[in-house]
Amino acid sequence: METTLAAVYCEGWDEGLINPLTQDEAESRDSAGEPYSVVLLAGGRLHSVLNISWTEGYCAVEHHDSAGRVTGSHEWRRAREGDLFLRESANRASSDDPANAARHRIDWQLAGRRNDSIEPAGDRGGRSTFADNGFTPPRLPIPSFGRWNALLDRSGRIHAESCVPPFSGVCAVPRVADGPFRVAPEAGAAGLPVRRSAERPWHPPRPLQPRGVEALFTDGTERTVGDRRMRISTVPAGKLNLPSGRLVAADPSSLDYGEEPFLVTAPPGSYAVTISLATFTDDPGHTRVAAARLDINDRRAATWELALRDGQDLLDLGYGEFFGFGVDAGMACFVDEENRERLSEEWEAFDLRDPRFTAVADGDMIAWSSGWGDGAYPTWVGRDHSGYIVSFVADMRLFPSDD
Structure with a gap:
């Protein structure tokens, strides 16, 4: 069954919309490669947040549970060929005690190597780590503005597909909800909290630049x-x-x-x-x-x-x-x-x-x-x-x- 997600645009999400943007403003930033965020709602409830900056070839997807807690995050980066590859993914079990919830993080490399860190008890201790070759990171074409369906669908299935031997025996984190999704624009701020700020709550991964050398x-x-x-x-x-x-x-x-x-x-x-x-x-x-x-x-x-x-x-x-x-x-x-x-x-x-x-x-x-x-x-x-x-x-x- 397809899930319809309503899109609201802003400069970032921090328990509310930071500096809301119109759809035209967000689309203009998308085409110019400038940072912006998309807040996706399912039935009026926070579902996902996308932080996008195409100048850096960067898109981070955060999935939220019904209480607004982050249960999954997936960082997509631009490969030399121009498409996106999954650089990092992290999943956490939905829990009233997030610090002690099971979590699983994967760092991917284009050369085919992945590093896994699995903590079945969260901060309570106990961690299994793996490093192995032969795992090609998921890849996707860079989506045009508003066409985030494949990005959301793929992010939602990553951990289920990634928990293969030798990882499946210790992978205690359930996957985030699958799609398919359909994204539709939302009029206004959809009743969400709004705050103005001189600073975005996130920055694209822009390393130190050589200025004034x-x-x-x-x-x-x-x-x-x-x-x-x-x-x-x-x-x-x-x-x-x-x-x-x-x-x-x-x-x-x-x-x-x-x-x-x-x-x-x-x-x-x-x-x-x-x-x-x-x-x-x-x-x-x-x-x-x-x-x-x-x-x-x-x-x-x-x-x-x-x-x-x-x-x-x-x-x-x-x-x-x-x-x-x-x-x-x-x-x-x-x-x-x-x-x-x-x-x-x-x-x-x-x-x-x-x-x-x-x-x-x-x-x-x-x-x-x-x-x-x-x-x-x-x-x-x-x-x-x-x-x-x-x-x-x-x-x-x-x-x-x-x-």
Whole structure:
């Protein structure tokens, strides 16, 4: 029997509609790839919520029980071929005690691997985990606006179909209700609670973006930190030797822990490193390192992307997140993978107060003080219009308000 669901549009759901939208406004956002939400009602009761942002190739489906509790969530992401694949699914038994209800989560990978986590007693303890190959994630074409029937039907059947050996013996979570569904527009807010807010209650999984990278290396540029100003200046730090072309950016005190090189490589050679310094305009003696740039050639970067290591996937990042290298000793460095282990103890002799950087072992390592100190820092890869590597920039994130 087909279930008819009434669609109401907004910027998000949080025990009510956040910033309601008309159907035309929602459809306009859909075509522009901008975030919006669809609240689906069955007989006037909350049934499902869709959070959609096609710029990120993202659609999250949340199923609710009769008490409004989330019993299932399914995150669909865009594959390289253009269609959607199921990245993550989670199901929870409907219960008056949600924290202790049985739950089952699956993380899917396009390569055919899935990781299962099953907790039959919820927070009371006990968990079974599995990782196996040979499980292709469900895939669907990206639906046009209002054509969410297949998306809803497929999400509703996922856990029933997924509880196959070796998972069926411990899969204690009932599946969410099946369709088929028919979606029809609803006039107005359908009597639901409405709230206005300057912030959406959800964000699309948009990782940290490389903004203002060029400005970090433009002498005289001024940036604001709190209520103070800092001025950028650049200084050459010498040439870095890359005998293998496999670059490592890391805290030099952690090089003996097996810091991995980036997947993007450079032709073996020696390349100039430039340090970006930021000085408080009202305190010329107070300078911090804003960034370090390794130039592979003299062309300008047309695009920037996050440098990744083996096993890292942008699809694993949420809003504002990034993969970076950790710093515990207040310093960072560039070094070739071939030289990493040999230079793992050099940091013990560093004094990076004045100047804030140093070249080590005739250019086998270049180290600098890390921004405000300890933390995690991304490295950006610059490419020219033809897609060739131009530079690597270790961003010390002195100005996170620009993110």
